[in-house]
Amino acid sequence: MQNFLPSSLRExxxxxxxxxxxxxxxxxxxxxxxxxxxxxxxxxxDAKGVIKYANDAFLKLSQYSWTEIIGRDHRIxxxxxxxxxxxxxxxxxxxxxxxWRGEIRNRAKDGSFYWVDTTIVPILGEYAKLLGYAAIRIxxxxxxxxxxxxxxxxxxxxxxxxxxxxxxxxxSHDLKAPLRGIENLVGWIEEDLESSLTGDTRxxxxxxxxxxxxxxxxxxxxxxxxxxxxGETASELIDTKELVDELTLLVSPPQGFSIVGSEALxxxxxxRVPLTQVVLNLIGNAxxxxxxxxxxxxxxxxxxxxxxxxxxxxxxxxxxPERFRERVFGMFQTLKPRDEVEGSGMGLAIVRKLVDYQGxxxxxxxGRAGQGLSVHFIWPQSKRESTYDTxxxxxxx
Numbered sequence: 001m002q003n004f005l006p007s008s009l010r011e012x013x014x015x016x017x018x019x020x021x022x023x024x025x026x027x028x029x030x031x032x033x034x035x036x037x038x039x040x041x042x043x044x045x046d047a048k049g050v051i052k053y054a055n056d057a058f059l060k061l062s063q064y065s066w067t068e069i070i071g072r073d074h075r076i077x078x079x080x081x082x083x084x085x086x087x088x089x090x091x092x093x094x095x096x097x098x099x100w101r102g103e104i105r106n107r108a109k110d111g112s113f114y115w116v117d118t119t120i121v122p123i124l125g126e127y128a129k130l131l132g133y134a135a136i137r138i139x140x141x142x143x144x145x146x147x148x149x150x151x152x153x154x155x156x157x158x159x160x161x162x163x164x165x166x167x168x169x170x171x172s173h174d175l176k177a178p179l180r181g182i183e184n185l186v187g188w189i190e191e192d193l194e195s196s197l198t199g200d201t202r203x204x205x206x207x208x209x210x211x212x213x214x215x216x217x218x219x220x221x222x223x224x225x226x227x228x229x230x231g232e233t234a235s236e237l238i239d240t241k242e243l244v245d246e247l248t249l250l251v252s253p254p255q256g257f258s259i260v261g262s263e264a265l266x267x268x269x270x271x272r273v274p275l276t277q278v279v280l281n282l283i284g285n286a287x288x289x290x291x292x293x294x295x296x297x298x299x300x301x302x303x304x305x306x307x308x309x310x311x312x313x314x315x316x317x318x319x320x321p322e323r324f325r326e327r328v329f330g331m332f333q334t335l336k337p338r339d340e341v342e343g344s345g346m347g348l349a350i351v352r353k354l355v356d357y358q359g360x361x362x363x364x365x366x367g368r369a370g371q372g373l374s375v376h377f378i379w380p381q382s383k384r385e386s387t388y389d390t391x392x393x394x395x396x397x
Contacts, residue, residue, distance in 0.1 A: 041116060041137035044123070047130050049073045061116075061139060063109035074135075079107040090120070094133060097122050103140065115144040176219055183212045238272055240309075241265035244300050247280050254293040259283060262301040268309055268381055274354045275379065279313070281351045282375050286315035299368075308360065308380040316372040325364040355379070 041061055044053040054062075054069050062069065062077060069076070082104065093100045100120045105113055116137035125131045186209055190197065197205070244261030253259055283298055290296040296317060303310040320328060329352045355362045355377050362377040 041139065043074075043135045043137075044132060045073070045135070046132045049133070052132065058137075061108065061114060062106070068109075077106040077108075079105045079113050081105040081113075094120050094122055095130075097124065097128070097130070103144070105144075114139065114141045116140060176216060179212055179216050179219070183209060183216075186212070235269055235271055237267060237269055238275065239265075239267045240275075240302060240311075243272075243276065244279065247276070247283055251280070251283055251287060253287055254296075256294045257287060257290070257296045257298075259298045260300070262299070265300065265302050266304055266309060268379075270379065270381055271358075274358060278351050278354050278377065278379075279311070281347050282313040285347050286313065286317060286373075290315060290317035292317070305378070308378050310376060310378050312374055312376050314367045314372060314374040316367060319367060319371065319373045320364060328364075329362075351377075 040055075041057040042053070042055040043051055043058050045051050050071060050073055051069055054066070059066060059069065064076070086102075090100050090102065099122075100118075102118060103115060104118050105115050107113055117140045118135060118137045120133055120135045123131045123134055186205060190202075190205055193201075241261050241263065244259070244265060248259045248261070251259075279300070283300075286298045287293065287296070296315065299312075299314045301312045301314070303312075329348050352362050359380045360378040362375065365374045365376065366372070367374050
């Protein structure tokens with residue numbers, strides 16, 4: 001006989017009174033079964049599925065009495081939740097002598113529903129003759145109800161996000177047309193009154209045009225935020241040093257402003273568009289908010305991690321106090337009045353959304369030697385994971 005006893009009971013403590021085989025049989029039939037019968041929901045049927053035994057836990061959960069359940073089959077508990085194919089697959093397995101396990105929603109006598117994690121084991125007699133089945137269950141109703149609530153909340157959240165993104169898209173798109181009309185109208189008024197405009201009036205007209213352009217920029221950023229991470233782009237091999245050099249030319253920094261990409265920036269397999277948006281936004285932010293643009297610096301560095309790249313964009317500008325470093329990732333957040341620094345306050349919100357969508361994370365620290373700001377972000381690599389050094393050699397990770 002197979003020795004299934006725990007190691008502490010491998011030795012028969014009743015030698016002389018019971019054979020080893022008798023001891024194991026008694027242990028299995030009485031001690032182990034008593035523990036199982038107390039903790040689990042148990043039913044035993046014959047080969048036709050007619051219930052011959054049900055323990056107290058089964059009766060309590062199903063709300064049927066012993067006389068109501070014995071002699072019936074499990075269809076008395078059918079809730080109608082599972083398709084016919086679910087039970088056909090189950091019966092095919094157990095009639096072929098296989099163990100089956102699954103989650104079943106049953107209906108109690110009062111019409112209420114409950115869920116059980118069920119294991120059904122064939123009971124085989126001499127010469128492997130099928131005698132019946134033992135069904136051992138655990139009540140998982142609370143777990144399933146929580147699971148359903150979470151699924152519903154997730155669906156509600158996804159729907160709310162979709163509606164919010166659609167609203168942002170429609171609002172930003174539809175509001176731009178009248179704004180362009182206002183800007184054109186201001187230009188026409190200036191042309192009609194060019195000879196009679198006073199200095200104050202001209203300044204007010206310039207201020208009006210500035211406000212219109214700011215609102216246009218805000219709508220552009222709102223549109224960018226609603227679209228961030230939505231488009232599916234193809235993964236490709238990107239030389240991030242070359243990407244930084246291209247973006248340096250694109251942003252056209254002020255004369256004297258230095259943007260330096262580390263020579264150790266890797267070549268990685270990823271989506272080009274979102275990574276470009278993130279790096280472009282961070283470089284643009286560093287330039288826009290620098291207090292000494294005539295001799296400012298931005299450094300872009302990277303560290304290769306096992307399944308991702310940690311990028312760091314550092315500047316030597318005024319920095320951001322620690323108490324504001326989480327706040328600036330919110331929408332429409334700026335630390336200076338918009339009359340001093342043009343911007344919608346959406347830049348870092350867009351960056352975080354793009355990084356989050358890729359499965360990464362972003363955070364801020366002080367810059368070099370306690371001056372300026374360092375923006376760190378983790379950028380996971382795509383499924384076709386490859387990292388290459390600046391010489392194009394594959395770097396195993």
